Amino acid sequence: MTQPVLRMLADELPKWLPHQRWFGGKDRPITEARPVRVITLRDRDPLLVHALVDVVQDDRKSVYQVLLGSREDPPEYLAGVWIDSEGRHWYEATADPDLMTCLLNAIAEEESAGPIGFHRENDVDLDENLRGRTVTSEQSNTSLIYGTQYILKLFRKLTAGPNPDLRIHRALHSVGCEHIAQPLGWISDDDGDKPTLGMLQQFLADAADGWAMATTSVRDLMAEADLHADEVGGDFAGEAHRLGAAVAAVHADLARALDSRQAEPGELDAAVDTMHRRLDTVLSSVPELAPREEAIRGVFEQARGAANEGVTIQHVHGDLHLGQVLRTVHGWALIDFEGEPAAPAEERGAPRSPLRDVAGMLRSFDYAAHQLLVGQPEDHQLAVRAREWSNRNRGAFCDGYAEVSPNGDPRDHEVLLRALELDKAVYEVAYEQANRPDWLQIPLASISRIAS
């Protein structure tokens, strides 16, 4: 079976990959897409095959994970996910709930298939034979939900060594962190760079995501033209306060589980250099940013000169925003500790200032406040109310954070925090340009406000 699958993938991948939501290189042409390894995980109908694919773009190579299914008599619902519709029908296996059961059972039974190992955490028993259905939200990876119990994330673009999402979840669980979903198992690959292929976690079935909650609150405010943010039914400030406290608790747990130290004199200069380099890259592809270049660089340089005593360096979340936090009946939980999807792996796993996560969340309040205005004619009144909502919730978040954090109030590091927020907004300009060009105005407008 190996040779025909390799041939089929070599033919189909260049056409198929750019249409996959999880494919992270849609803004650049594919120079080469080559299957480099296929392993059969199930050799009877329906077949399940695991493939690793090298994708070259602009001389940079990325390795992606693809799962292929094949059935003699495929049901109608698989018609939308064909990879190859000639000869033996191959399709995207994550769309086949029966095949996804095989992955859960393999983790429960701690099976292996050549270099691929399925592992269950020591203190865990798993229910088997649950069907896996894919999460429908916009994702950089592919997640499968099993019943109301488990969620399995299959990492798509693979990175060398243990994936930070798995490493950090396990470290936080080991110190009893209350603000994460319990890690239950993982899928490893012992070949080459030894990437992590997947992570199984407790599914927080009762959870609402922070972005949905926050944007509902903004909508309520916009609908009540005469009321202020603290007067409308959907006021979010109490949640923002509790969220700040939860993020501070996770930072304290991360410091305990994985170490922390005070920033050395001059150490933050390297972070400022990285901000300038990111700006260089984004400027070259988004000309709309050029008029703000001087002001942005000025804010970065102020951070270099600022007295940054008392800044801690430790492991952080790395890409914290309202879509990465879930509100359960027990409080807020943080998910997805992989860092920014576009950042190089060494940068994603490196210890940094926790203020970076605070800045990410402050940006997110600004996003939530302004996303309803995208594409609308200018309305001064609505713009004022968006600012009001953003300021109220940013303040509440920082208050909650300061109450719990051993590092105190993030606003005490105003200059660094401002530079970190601006750096995040520069990242978002590139992200929106590549993924949602209609939303580019949100970070561009924020940059004008922050760097004015």
Ligand SMILES: Nc1ncnc2c1ncn2[C@@H]1O[C@H](COP(=O)(O)OP(=O)(O)O)[C@@H](O)[C@H]1O
């Ligand atoms: N433990 C969990 N419980 C409930 N839902 C979850 C859990 N983990 C993730 N999700 C849902 O799955 C979505 C994608 O998860 P995420 O880890 O952010 O994937 P990606 O890395 O692909 O962006 C989230 O937006 C959230 O709605």
Ligand SMILES: O=P(O)(O)O[C@H]1O[C@H](CO)[C@@H](O[C@H]2O[C@H](CO)[C@@H](O)[C@H](O)[C@H]2O)[C@H](O)[C@H]1O
């Ligand atoms: O969730 P991911 O790790 O894939 O993060 C990426 O996508 C996010 C969008 O889904 C993006 O976040 C930006 O948009 C959010 C609203 O959709 C907003 O709350 C965030 O503040 C904003 O940064 C994130 O930057 C990107 O890395």
